[in-house]
Amino acid sequence: MARRVKAKHGFTAWAVLVYAFLYTPILVMVVFAFNKPSAPALVSFHGSNICGIPPTQIGNITVWNGFTSCWFSAGLHDPTYLPAIVVSLQIAAMASIISTVLGLGGALALARMKPRFRAPFDTLVYLTLVVPEIVIAVALLIFFVQARNYLHIFPALGMGTILLGQVVFNASVAMLIIRARFVGMGDQLEEAAYDLGSGPMATFRQVTLPRLMPAIVAAFLLSFTFSFDDYIVPAFTNGTTNTWPIVLFSAVRFGLTPAVNALATIMLGVTVLAVTITALILRRSRVQATPRQEQAPGLDAALGLR
Amino acid sequence: MAVVEEAEQEAVATPVRRPRRSFRPRYPAWLTVPSFVYYAIFFLGPMAILVAFSLATQRGFGSLSYGFDVSQFRQVASSLYVTIFVRTLVMASIGSLLTIAVGYPLAYWMARYLTTYKLLALLLLIVPFWTSFLIRTYALKIILDPNGYLARDFGINILYTKYAVGVGLVYNYLPLFILPVFASLERMDWSLIEAATDLGARPFTAFREITLRLTLPGVVTGALLVFIPMTGEYIIPDILSGGNYEFVGNVIGDQFNQAQNQPFGSALAIALMAVLSVFVVVYIWFARKEERFGG
Numbered sequence: 001m002a003r004r005v006k007a008k009h010g011f012t013a014w015a016v017l018v019y020a021f022l023y024t025p026i027l028v029m030v031v032f033a034f035n036k037p038s039a040p041a042l043v044s045f046h047g048s049n050i051c052g053i054p055p056t057q058i059g060n061i062t063v064w065n066g067f068t069s070c071w072f073s074a075g076l077h078d079p080t081y082l083p084a085i086v087v088s089l090q091i092a093a094m095a096s097i098i099s100t101v102l103g104l105g106g107a108l109a110l111a112r113m114k115p116r117f118r119a120p121f122d123t124l125v126y127l128t129l130v131v132p133e134i135v136i137a138v139a140l141l142i143f144f145v146q147a148r149n150y151l152h153i154f155p156a157l158g159m160g161t162i163l164l165g166q167v168v169f170n171a172s173v174a175m176l177i178i179r180a181r182f183v184g185m186g187d188q189l190e191e192a193a194y195d196l197g198s199g200p201m202a203t204f205r206q207v208t209l210p211r212l213m214p215a216i217v218a219a220f221l222l223s224f225t226f227s228f229d230d231y232i233v234p235a236f237t238n239g240t241t242n243t244w245p246i247v248l249f250s251a252v253r254f255g256l257t258p259a260v261n262a263l264a265t266i267m268l269g270v271t272v273l274a275v276t277i278t279a280l281i282l283r284r285s286r287v288q289a290t291p292r293q294e295q296a297p298g299l300d301a302a303l304g305l306r
Numbered sequence: 307m308a309v310v311e312e313a314e315q316e317a318v319a320t321p322v323r324r325p326r327r328s329f330r331p332r333y334p335a336w337l338t339v340p341s342f343v344y345y346a347i348f349f350l351g352p353m354a355i356l357v358a359f360s361l362a363t364q365r366g367f368g369s370l371s372y373g374f375d376v377s378q379f380r381q382v383a384s385s386l387y388v389t390i391f392v393r394t395l396v397m398a399s400i401g402s403l404l405t406i407a408v409g410y411p412l413a414y415w416m417a418r419y420l421t422t423y424k425l426l427a428l429l430l431l432i433v434p435f436w437t438s439f440l441i442r443t444y445a446l447k448i449i450l451d452p453n454g455y456l457a458r459d460f461g462i463n464i465l466y467t468k469y470a471v472g473v474g475l476v477y478n479y480l481p482l483f484i485l486p487v488f489a490s491l492e493r494m495d496w497s498l499i500e501a502a503t504d505l506g507a508r509p510f511t512a513f514r515e516i517t518l519r520l521t522l523p524g525v526v527t528g529a530l531l532v533f534i535p536m537t538g539e540y541i542i543p544d545i546l547s548g549g550n551y552e553f554v555g556n557v558i559g560d561q562f563n564q565a566q567n568q569p570f571g572s573a574l575a576i577a578l579m580a581v582l583s584v585f586v587v588v589y590i591w592f593a594r595k596e597e598r599f600g601g
Binding site for chain 2: 004008021140
């Protein structure tokens with residue numbers, strides 16, 4: 001018994017270390033969003049707003065120089081950051097809607113299809129997820145350039161091509177999440193509805209869809225996040241459009257500025273909020289589940305993490 | 307069930323006009339048509355043209371002629387690029403092994419010892435998973451900066467080396483590994499362990515003979531789930547090695563960004579997929595087994 005307790009303490013200590021490893025960089029980033037420019041930089045700078053110092057003259061900002069909150073307004077008023085965030089939000093909204101609709105259709109039909117028809121489609125779905133994104137991105141680049149040369153219905157490189165490219169793997173993610181729930185919840189209630197004389201459409205609307213809702217919401221949110229955060233596909237298929245990850249990437253590459261930390265902190269806040277809300281929705285939907293129903297797939301499954 | 311299946315096959319054999327009533331609802335197969343068409347155009351299409359490009363010949367800047375030219379692949383097989391392929395695979399293997407070593411005990415701890423705080427522990431893993439990859443890598447860069455505290459006060463100055471890339475791989479992919487492994491540990495029946503120890507097995511023996519065996523498919527799936535994208539990694543080597551330690555993905559990107567040698571870049575991409583295909587086949591096999599979709 002004593003040995004078990006000892007083992008438990010060992011594991012707990014390890015867990016604390018791992019969580020520290022995961023969160024220290026993020027916390028440091030948040031703290032340094034409130035960091036002043038270095039003292040030498042401030043001495044040689046004579047403007048009124050200390051966050052107006054150009055990034056190249058900011059000095060060492062990876063050590064603590066003092067507290068300021070002006071980076072948040074500096075970041076939000078930057079002429080390149082905000083429009084890029086708006087573009088990313090627009091793309092992510094459309095990409096996640098299209099992906100969820102495609103994924104829902106695929107999930108419903110595939111889950112109860114005969115294995116010999118399902119297997120090839122399944123393989124295709126998994127392939128879109130396991131082919132490295134850089135390969136998909138360069139393939140999409142040459143595809144869109146060539147397609148536009150021959151057929152003018154294809155959009156030129158820009159928002160449209162980013163959107164079309166991102167839906168490829170987001171639809172697969174959505175399909176897997178929705179299907180996991182659809183398969184997990186069994187078909188007794190649908191059978192019962194059919195038995196009681198309800199038609200296919202009514203059964204879908206009144207029985208299947210409400211029970212699938214948590215998975216649909218999770219699929220939508222996850223593909224929204226993936227699309228919004230995606231750097232690689234937009235980096236190759238953007239033409240001259242700038243998305244937020246593209247702007248962030250070049251800022252990260254050419255030096256650090258707390259304005260980027262500030263915007264990243266805001267994003268982090270939004271993420272924490274989204275995860276919490278999703279968890280609450282899923283928890284409620286689990287409580288409402290009818291007795292002897294599915295072994296409701298856990299939070300992890302519905303968030304697409306299985 | 308068998309009766310229903312038979313009835314359905316009969317129905318397929320003799321077409322009926324009236325909508326057939328089955329007690330096992332099925333959704334029409336045409337629902338897959340939109341997604342299938344989408345994949346055919348925007349996934350299989352680009353892949354096909356990638357193959358065509360890899361066999362084409364570059365004729366000056368930006369123009370090329372299609373054909374069956376394998377010289378690009380001969381260049382891929384040259385020692386310079388083989389070195390990069392080997393380096394990528396070695397780094398991804400080390401990264402995956404480290405991820406297992408760090409992540410498995412945590413997943414075990416969550417599944418075995420936590421009750422009230424299990425959901426919280428899970429949420430604390432999901433937040434990094436949902437946070438932008440780029441932001442997490444950026445956060446790591448701040449910590450590792452040569453002027454930062456870690457370098458100045460602890461002497462850990464590893465930014466722009468392969469060690470930074472290794473740390474970055476583990477840091478970014480840890481949640482992606484832990485979550486599926488946790489799921490397979492959650493499905494475990496812990497009374498088996500109790501039975502084993504009651505019958506005199508030492509705790510470690512019980513772990514090795516029962517827990518490890520039962521969760522091995524989950525561990526393999528999780529490990530491949532991180533190994534495959536690590537091999538195609540682009541962002542981490544770029545930001546954390548500053549171009550000193552490029553992966554295959556970075557070399558592919560360079561062919562399209564700077565060198566403008568698209569046939570060669572395509573050939574590299576095809577070669578990367580060929581190398582990965584072995585692992586992908588194993589992964590798909592395990593993943594389908596694990597999920598038992600439509601079982």
